[in-house]
Amino acid sequence: MPVPLYQAKAEFFRTLGHPVRIRVLELLQDGPRPVRELLAEIEVEPSNLSQQLAVLRRTQLVTATREGNTVVYALSTPDVADLLRAARRILTELITDQGALLTELRAAGGRPAR
Amino acid sequence: MPVPLYQAKAEFFRTLGHPVRIRVLELLQDGPRPVRELLAEIEVEPSNLSQQLAVLRRTQLVTATREGNTVVYALSTPDVADLLRAARRILTELITDQGALLTELRAAGGRPAR
DNA sequence: GCGACAGATGAAGATTTCTTCAAGTCGTCA
DNA sequence: TGACGACTTGAAGAAATCTTCATCTGTCGC
Structure with missing residues (x-):
């Protein structure tokens, strides 16, 4: 290699x-x-x-x-487009998860964790 | 935004x-x-x-x-694995293309391009 | 509690990568 | 041919990232 x-x-x-x-x-x-x-x-x-x-x-x-x-x-190569799509998917997921966590924390009346 | x-x-x-x-x-x-x-x-x-x-x-x-x-x-998230797979695909393609180009150049008796 | 691991963190110097600016190349059109 | 527009390239200072070292925290077994 x-x-x-x-x-x-x-x-x-x-x-x-x-x-x-x-x-x-x-x-x-x-x-x-x-x-x-x-x-x-x-x-x-x-x-x-x-x-x-x-x-x-x-x-x-x-x-x-x-x-x-x-x-x-x-x-x-058109594969690049696939890659960007995959990245977008992950990013979306990470961001919505973060958002969900944030909402949860606020609902629990907690101050920022840690 | x-x-x-x-x-x-x-x-x-x-x-x-x-x-x-x-x-x-x-x-x-x-x-x-x-x-x-x-x-x-x-x-x-x-x-x-x-x-x-x-x-x-x-x-x-x-x-x-x-x-x-x-x-x-x-x-x-398992999406990460997808992303890595997509990257691997592109990389493989780029590398084989490069290899093909190199072979082609050598077959043509050319010195390294540029 | 103590000592010994398993990891994490902070900080600083060494490298890389970015941005910007001046100068260069390649066509086009008069 | 010469001037101009459309990019590209080289170089240098600024900024971000890496590596490493010293230090710190949390667990376990004694």
């Missing part, structure tokens, strides 16, 4: 661990988009967006194609 | 972005385990493992229960 698998996984998740990168991936779920459009929807400076796109390119999560004047980005 | 959703997602993925934490989650997929066992399977100092477990606890991905002498950790 050249690079331990669990380390590759960790790196992979770290790639997803950035708000701008997540937004890009979510936007690309609906199909390819030129940088210009990404830029219009994400509040960030062009050079910063470019840096984040570079990270996504390096890890092969997206592909970039020059089309004349502009550059179009796309997900390199 | 208190915390933008895409930021919560990013934080969530960042939590997964550490080799030790990934290994812990994978070990816990097969069921709850005491720290002692985790420590035996992961090469890391006790205090470091503890730090990483604390991160996982903070994000509610795992739960800890004291059982007399030892502390037992468990996944807080």
Whole structure:
């Protein structure tokens, strides 16, 4: 094993661990988009967006194609969408659980635990 | 929106972005385990493992229960396993694609691209 | 109560990752 | 050809994350 698998996984998740990168991936779920459009929807400076796109390119999560004047980005595999869906599911669950716990605590008249 | 959703997602993925934490989650997929066992399977100092477990606890991905002498950790939801599976799928695909590309390049007699 | 484990926590220096700014590349159109 | 628009790249300071070490808490057996 050249690079331990669990380390590759960790790196992979770290790639997803950035708000701008997540937004890009979510936007690309609906199909390819030129940088210009990404830029219009994400509040960030062009050079910063470019840096984040570079990270996504390096890890092969997206592909970039020059089309004349502009550059179009796309997900390199639709599996990414599955992953984001799975993440959303967990996140939703964690958040509602937290909410439920909070409600329970308040109902019990308790002060914040611990 | 208190915390933008895409930021919560990013934080969530960042939590997964550490080799030790990934290994812990994978070990816990097969069921709850005491720290002692985790420590035996992961090469890391006790205090470091503890730090990483604390991160996982903070994000509610795992739960800890004291059982007399030892502390037992468990996944807080089986969805985590799904997520890891989805990640594994993408990773496998990316890696085989890379491998295929490499083979292709070599077959074409090319020197390493770029 | 004491001593010995099993873990957790706090703090600080070492690393990584982010953001930003200046400069660079590649097309397009006059 | 030259100027401009659309991105990209490199570099450096700022900020977040890691690792490690010393210390602390909770259990058990004596």
